[in-house]
Amino acid sequence: MKAIHLKLGIAALCVSAGAAYWYYSPLIALHQMRTAAYDNDADSFNARVDYPRLRASAKAQLNAAMHEQVKPRIDDGNDVLAKAGADFGKMLSMVISDQVIDTLVAPDAVLGAFKLGLVKSGGGSRSTPDTVKPDPKYTSERVGLNTYIVHLESGKPGVRGLSLVMERHGFASWKLAEVRLPTPAAAPN
Numbered sequence: 001m002k003a004i005h006l007k008l009g010i011a012a013l014c015v016s017a018g019a020a021y022w023y024y025s026p027l028i029a030l031h032q033m034r035t036a037a038y039d040n041d042a043d044s045f046n047a048r049v050d051y052p053r054l055r056a057s058a059k060a061q062l063n064a065a066m067h068e069q070v071k072p073r074i075d076d077g078n079d080v081l082a083k084a085g086a087d088f089g090k091m092l093s094m095v096i097s098d099q100v101i102d103t104l105v106a107p108d109a110v111l112g113a114f115k116l117g118l119v120k121s122g123g124g125s126r127s128t129p130d131t132v133k134p135d136p137k138y139t140s141e142r143v144g145l146n147t148y149i150v151h152l153e154s155g156k157p158g159v160r161g162l163s164l165v166m167e168r169h170g171f172a173s174w175k176l177a178e179v180r181l182p183t184p185a186a187a188p189n
Contacts, residue, residue, distance in 0.1 A: 025172035026148035027140075030164070033176065037115040045114070046107045050167065050175040055105045057165075057178040059097060065181075066093035148174065 021028075029048055036045035066089075103109070137153040146168040152161040165178035 022172050026142075026166045026168075026174045028172075029166060029174035030150065033114065037111055040111075040115075042107060042111055045111050048175055049107075049110060050169075050177045051105060051107065051110075053167070053175075053177040054110070054179065055101055057180075058101045058105055061181055062097040062101060063094055066090070066097060149180075 033048045140150045148166040150164045161182050163180035166174045167177040
């Protein structure tokens with residue numbers, strides 16, 4: 001009888017430990033990314049980034065921002081020249097943004113950008129960082145079972161900064177799939 005209770009207790013402990021690991025696995029993955037970036041371990045860092053998804057989301061965000069900027073600024077909906085200029089601007093922005101994103105969302109660039117968020121470089125001509133920044137303040141949220149979002153504070157009250165979107169790959173493996181840029185405040189017309 002005692003053996004059954006012992007086995008049930010061990011099984012309950014194992015299930016609890018597995019559930020806790022599953023629940024905290026996105027934070028563990030972020031910590032592993034941070035450690036890999038700080039140690040310049042590109043292989044370990046790149047294993048935790050879904051580059052095709054990251055490129056696709058960055059292209060979509062940049063295209064949306066560029067489309068917003070090239071909208072005709074005229075209230076008259078019949079201005080053919082303004083519409084033609086906006087259409088040409090949209091077409092040109094798509095070509096340029098695809099090339100820019102492909103360059104910026106390369107493994108070395110993402111590792112460098114992630115590392116810049118962790119350390120600040122010292123003055124002078126040294127290229128290696130010498131001091132660690134304090135941990136940035138953030139809030140996080142779990143969206144469903146497969147998405148975990150970390151919102152970094154921007155330093156301005158009530159305004160969210162950059163957001164890192166982690167997605168589940170497997171039981172407790174997570175990859176960075178999207179970086180959401182902060183939305184700029186609307187400019188007065």
